[in-house]
Amino acid sequence: MNGKRIPAVLATVAAASMLLAGCGTGTGTGTAAGDDDMTAKIEAVTDEQLKGTSITMSRMFGDCEETTKGVTDLAMAASECEAIQILTNKFNAENEHGISVERLGGADWNSYYDAFNASIAGGEPANIANLHDYALSDYARRAQLVSFDPAALDIDMDDATEQAQNSVTYDDKTFAVPFDSHAILAHVNTDVLGAAGYMDADGRPVMPTNADELMAMGQAVKEKTGKPLMSVGFANDDMAWRMFYSFVRQQGSDLIVDGEANVDSAEAKAAMELLQELIDNGYIHTKADYSGSIEEWKNGESAILVNGTWGVNEYASTATFGYTVTDFPTIMDEAAVWASSHMWVLPVQKDNDPVKYRASLEFASFLYENTSVWATATGHIAPRVSVVESAEYPNAPERANYTDTALENISFVPQVENWTAIKSLIHKQLEEVWFNGKDLDSALTEAQQRVGQELK
Numbered sequence: 001m002n003g004k005r006i007p008a009v010l011a012t013v014a015a016a017s018m019l020l021a022g023c024g025t026g027t028g029t030g031t032a033a034g035d036d037d038m039t040a041k042i043e044a045v046t047d048e049q050l051k052g053t054s055i056t057m058s059r060m061f062g063d064c065e066e067t068t069k070g071v072t073d074l075a076m077a078a079s080e081c082e083a084i085q086i087l088t089n090k091f092n093a094e095n096e097h098g099i100s101v102e103r104l105g106g107a108d109w110n111s112y113y114d115a116f117n118a119s120i121a122g123g124e125p126a127n128i129a130n131l132h133d134y135a136l137s138d139y140a141r142r143a144q145l146v147s148f149d150p151a152a153l154d155i156d157m158d159d160a161t162e163q164a165q166n167s168v169t170y171d172d173k174t175f176a177v178p179f180d181s182h183a184i185l186a187h188v189n190t191d192v193l194g195a196a197g198y199m200d201a202d203g204r205p206v207m208p209t210n211a212d213e214l215m216a217m218g219q220a221v222k223e224k225t226g227k228p229l230m231s232v233g234f235a236n237d238d239m240a241w242r243m244f245y246s247f248v249r250q251q252g253s254d255l256i257v258d259g260e261a262n263v264d265s266a267e268a269k270a271a272m273e274l275l276q277e278l279i280d281n282g283y284i285h286t287k288a289d290y291s292g293s294i295e296e297w298k299n300g301e302s303a304i305l306v307n308g309t310w311g312v313n314e315y316a317s318t319a320t321f322g323y324t325v326t327d328f329p330t331i332m333d334e335a336a337v338w339a340s341s342h343m344w345v346l347p348v349q350k351d352n353d354p355v356k357y358r359a360s361l362e363f364a365s366f367l368y369e370n371t372s373v374w375a376t377a378t379g380h381i382a383p384r385v386s387v388v389e390s391a392e393y394p395n396a397p398e399r400a401n402y403t404d405t406a407l408e409n410i411s412f413v414p415q416v417e418n419w420t421a422i423k424s425l426i427h428k429q430l431e432e433v434w435f436n437g438k439d440l441d442s443a444l445t446e447a448q449q450r451v452g453q454e455l456k
Contacts, residue, residue: 041354051098052099057129082377132340145176163339165178177365179342181383182308185309186205189322196303207326251270264444272444309380388406429446
């Protein structure tokens with residue numbers, strides 16, 4: 001990020017919104033400020049005012065103080081936590097304004113939103129925070145985030161993938177800077193799959209292209225190795241849900257269409273029936289949670305682990321068997337796979353200090369410029385076309401094996417208000433089928449009714 005003044009940050013800090021209890025990912029209030037007034041104030045920030053500004057950051061990705069303290073060499077990053085912390089260290093050490101970023105809170109993703117919501121409810125959120133795409137609309141509609149014009153910050157959104165561009169906007173305004181996309185992949189134990197006859201002469205997995213081929217693959221693995229085809233997190237985990245959603249999207253459908261519930265559909269039923277056939281044949285099972293599914297696969301007890309892009313670097317460096325990764329197979333009509341993304345947002349502050357908003361945008365821009373570092377160190381997919389198509393990107397472990405996912409296949413969940421609550425309503429009914437034997441038609445009907453009520 002250069003030192004020139006940002007000429008036209010279109011900050012939108014709308015009137016305060018009242019706390020909306022029980023609405024999924026966000027609670028709390030914003031702080032009143034006029035759009036034009038705040039825009040002018042941010043535009044008027046000088047380099048001198050920016051000098052030495054301190055801002056706070058809230059993020060997920062865990063703790064790694066011991067391995068990253070004082071480290072600014074980006075090549076040393078080998079995990080999500082190390083990558084974001086070393087990027088932060090480097091910005092603190094080298095940005096020309098002397099801006100300093102202090103981590104305020106946040107840890108693992110599964111507890112992150114509780115802490116973030118508490119900070120908003122308490123009126124003291126961090127100056128910059130990271131969110132998932134599905135959460136942005138909940139905070140943006142409550143006027144709890146600052147919107148801005150990326151072009152005014154030299155943030156080249158034309159270089160962002162189409163999915164990334166769409167995911168950072170709400171009500172035709174940009175509220176976030178994209179950081180990555182992530183999707184589920186097929187992590188393959190090539191020893192087990194090879195024993196079943198599903199590795200080709202080039203050492204690549206022979207993946208199924210329809211339901212019949214998928215079942216034949218499962219049967220071959222089971223008969224020749226005695227092991228299930230796939231390890232999938234079912235218990236207290238989202239991975240099976242993500243498979244279900246992928247199969248729905250592969251049929252050209254979605255769970256919310258034109259703002260209306262579309263859960264009780266032929267496509268949703270077909271997706272669940274496919275999963276049930278895999279279960280009934282013993283090609284997958286419902287006993288494992290997230291950690292258990294990984295442990296099972298790592299111990300060589302299955303051919304394929306269904307997990308996200310975030311596991312690629314770790315598995316490539318630690319697997320004790322032949323490892324590779326492929327795009328999640330297209331079993332239905334068209335390529336599509338569940339995906340989400342990380343992004344950086346500016347929570348509205350009590351004091352609406354334009355200098356701190358500007359400093360936070362400088363940091364967000366720096367992170368966007370370094371998405372290649374983040375993607376290379378983690379396995380996540382860079383949100384920038386120039387990075388994904390660069391000569392260097394395929395040199396990172398396994399990246400060339402999921403380029404289609406990066407550029408074409410990823411399918412974000414519906415960008416609707418209260419998505420987290422809506423998703424939970426659907427997931428609960430799927431679990432009723434998997435764990436309590438509920439009739440599938442009844443489960444989809446109930447999910448349809450509950451989601452319809454939530455959308456009203």
